[in-house]
Amino acid sequence: MSAATELIGVDWGTSNLRVMRIAQGGAVLDSRSDPRGAGGLAPNEFHGVLTEVAGDWLDDRLPVLISGMAGARGRWREMAYLPCPAGVADLARGVASPDDAPHVSIVPGVAVFEDGRLQDVIRGEETQVFGLDAPDDAVVVGPGTHSKWIRTAGGRVADFRTFMTGELFAAIRKGTILGAGMGDPGVDDDAFAAGVERSLRDPALTAALFSVRVEGLAGRLSAASSADYLSGLLIGAEVAAQADANHRPVILLGAEALSRRYAAALAQGGFQDVRIADGAAATAKGLWRIHEAAHR
Numbered sequence: 001m002s003a004a005t006e007l008i009g010v011d012w013g014t015s016n017l018r019v020m021r022i023a024q025g026g027a028v029l030d031s032r033s034d035p036r037g038a039g040g041l042a043p044n045e046f047h048g049v050l051t052e053v054a055g056d057w058l059d060d061r062l063p064v065l066i067s068g069m070a071g072a073r074g075r076w077r078e079m080a081y082l083p084c085p086a087g088v089a090d091l092a093r094g095v096a097s098p099d100d101a102p103h104v105s106i107v108p109g110v111a112v113f114e115d116g117r118l119q120d121v122i123r124g125e126e127t128q129v130f131g132l133d134a135p136d137d138a139v140v141v142g143p144g145t146h147s148k149w150i151r152t153a154g155g156r157v158a159d160f161r162t163f164m165t166g167e168l169f170a171a172i173r174k175g176t177i178l179g180a181g182m183g184d185p186g187v188d189d190d191a192f193a194a195g196v197e198r199s200l201r202d203p204a205l206t207a208a209l210f211s212v213r214v215e216g217l218a219g220r221l222s223a224a225s226s227a228d229y230l231s232g233l234l235i236g237a238e239v240a241a242q243a244d245a246n247h248r249p250v251i252l253l254g255a256e257a258l259s260r261r262y263a264a265a266l267a268q269g270g271f272q273d274v275r276i277a278d279g280a281a282a283t284a285k286g287l288w289r290i291h292e293a294a295h296r
Contacts, residue, residue: 005029008057009287010050010066011280013124014039014145018280019054026131026285038069038076046076047101060103065095065287067107068124081111081121087156088130092293107290110157120162122148124283128253129157131286132277139245142279143235143254143262145170149242163238169231178212183224186257189264191225195232196239196265205237235262239269249273253282 003023011018015037021029034053041049051058058064071079077098082090094108109123125148129140134152142148145166151159173179185192202208212230215221221229239262250271252259259276266274 003027003029005057005062007288007291008054008062008064009284009291010054010064010068010070011124011127011283011287012038012046012066012068012070014069017049017053018283019050019057020280020284020287021057022284022288024288026281026288028281028284031280038072041075043074043076043098044100046070046098047104050101050104063291064101064104065107065291066104067127067283067287067290071106071109072123077106079106079108081109081118083111083113084160085153085156085158086110086126087154088289088293090156091126091130091290095290095294105294107287110160112159112161120160122150122157122160122162125150125160125253126157127286127290128279128282129286130289131282131284132251132253134251135249138249138251139242140251140253141262143252143258147238149238149245151245151248161242163241165234165238169234172209172230173227178209178226178230181223182226182230185227185231188225188228191221191228192232192261193264193268195229195234196236196268197232199233199236200240200269203237203240205233208233208237231261232265235265236268239265239271243269246271249275252276253279 005021006024007022009020009022017034017036020031023029032053036049070076082094091107095105097105107127109121110126112120125142129150138152140150147163147165149161173182198208212226252262263274
């Protein structure tokens, strides 16, 4: 007998949407994706997009729980950020519905405050963290446009830090002299490792970035390999900034190729325990655990 759908889980990112049929315990039975991310939708458009994508999966008996950018300011319904430390029960108490869809609940984000001042925010990654069976005092890293380093403690999100690594990589390639003639990344692992090494030994990132041009002028770096070197510089700087966490287990949640690159950079930076997890599975299980906690 096949498992029954107990929850419609939604991961609504800035640039894409994933809807999942989730069984008891958090297993994904089926999923659908759509390119209409939250970043391109007005508040009154979310309900229609969800209905179109989820379609026949939606009925009166199935709850719908959404994590991610649907709860951001100016999107479907702005959800307040919960302060760290935050656990599953905190998120479950904070879910709320948009006015035009009372059957839908949205998970709040999590924030770091210092002396009452907002310092950093996440939306979506907190749900993934709670879908992992992470060891205590671990670091969950979500590589991507805005890379997140999230520290866990006592089964809660204790602290985190955001790095604009992916967005900066794209901006440098498209909008600076360094990007002129630059190829695509993923072709030269040695160039990537050289970039990581440069950033690990030289914390002055804006100075290190100019080495992309210098290495090219000196004939030590080809145009085809320069994107990998640049990627290494940026990811290496991120790893160097978090060097004091190298005694903790690190769990990577991201696209497979990017996670492998981060794993290589972390190894260069002295991190001993690095694991790669399935981000989609973690999101589904996290949504299930929040849903379960909200209905206890």
